[in-house]
Amino acid sequence: MNALPLILTVFVACAVEAIEALTIVMAAGITREWRSTFQGMAVALVVLAAVTAAVGPAINYLPLTALRLVVGALLLIFGLQWLRKAVLRATGYKALHDEASAYLREVTAAETAARESRRGVRDWYAFTLAFKGVLLEGLEVVFIVITFGDNQKNIGAAVIGAAAAIIVIAVAGIAVRAPLTKVPENWMKFAVGIMLTSFGTFWGAEGAGVAWPGNDAALLVLVPVVAIVSAACILWLRSRKSAAVPALEKEAVGS
């Protein structure tokens, strides 16, 4: 497969994670203090490097079929969960994930927390907030890079996609010095959900022992089909919602 779709998929998926990490780091740094925030980030990056160093080479020793089965299953579950959330948000059944309100929540919590220094860190709250945010979102980035890179036998391309996403989001964050609220996060998640679901289905089925018609070219059909089905789900829920409103109004008039 051409490296460009792989780079783009990893880029968008990692950009979403980077935006969420940035929101948490900004909240910790601006409200509390930057030194402890950077310490938390640094320790999280060291832990992530250790996890990558341990898991990355170990994956190469697994048989490709078993790897594709497990990774395919995980990606398909992740992808369907992302699509589920994105569809529910696009149709108003779930509140849009708003980086501005997420930021405000973190800021409010950070402002009320007591300042305490521990283990050489001046502000333990800022440290743990930044550590958790970077570690959790970073774990997802590591997972995406290793699984996509290893399955396509092109770790380099996956690393380029992830690094580009992190650099772009970090530079944008430094430039605006605030969480990135203008990014259409739900549609990015929708796109990532489509890609994760498509790749997960492809690798999972291969791992289970089937051969796709056209081999890798099947992805060129699978991705649009998943996109069409997901878009159809949005239309279905929208029509369901608009049908439910008159029924409720009728019920209210009747009672």
Next chain:
Amino acid sequence: MNRIKAFGAFWYDFVIGDDWQVAALVVAGLALTAILAHAAHVNAWWLLPLFGFAALAWSLHRATSHK
């Protein structure tokens, strides 16, 4: 004990997410595909996408049916 619980909750949330039935349907789809491929020698490449779409539609239906 609380740490073990929190650790378990983190991995459950990380892997399974909001709806465990989606994960269950994916595992069932993969198992059935593997059985068809290895035991019945049927190249059932079409089965997993069907399970995936069914899981998505079922989960969305359940999430919105009471709202």
